Amino acid sequence: MRIAFIAHDERKAALIDLVDEHIELLDGFDCLATGSTGERLEEETGLGVERVESGSHGGDMMVGAAVATGDCDGVIFLRDPLTAKPHEPDIMALLRVCDVHDVPVATNRSSAEMMMSHLAE
Numbered sequence: 001m002r003i004a005f006i007a008h009d010e011r012k013a014a015l016i017d018l019v020d021e022h023i024e025l026l027d028g029f030d031c032l033a034t035g036s037t038g039e040r041l042e043e044e045t046g047l048g049v050e051r052v053e054s055g056s057h058g059g060d061m062m063v064g065a066a067v068a069t070g071d072c073d074g075v076i077f078l079r080d081p082l083t084a085k086p087h088e089p090d091i092m093a094l095l096r097v098c099d100v101h102d103v104p105v106a107t108n109r110s111s112a113e114m115m116m117s118h119l120a121e
C-alpha cells in the first residue's frame, strides 16, 4: 500500500495531527510526500517518507505521475481552500488524474479520517 501526503502550509498542522494519530498503521505503509510536507512529517511524527519536489516546483505532478503509473493507492491532500496558489493547474491535474484512475483522494480532514479508518480495516 502506497499513500501520498500533501498539505498546503495552512493545513500542515492538521496533517501532522492526523498522521500522529495513525502512526502505527502508517508505519506499515510505503509513504510518499511533497517536499516541505515530507520534511515536516519526518521531523514531527517520525514517519519515513519518500520525498518528491515541493508542490510549487512540480511535486504535485510527481505524485500525479505515481498515480498514473499505478504506484500510488491513495492521496491525502489537505488543501488550503482560502488562498490561491500559483501552481493551481498542477493541483487540478493531480485531482483529475486521481479521478481518471479511480484512486481515492481526500482533500479535507474528515475525508482523510475516513480513508484512514478504511485502510485500518
Ligand SMILES: O=C(CO)COP(=O)(O)O
Residues within 6 Å of the ligand: 006, 007, 008, 009, 033, 034, 035, 036, 037, 038, 053, 054, 055, 056, 059, 060, 087, 091
Ligand atoms: O504546494 C503543495 C501542494 O500543492 C505542497 O508542497 P510542499 O509539501 O512542499 O509544501
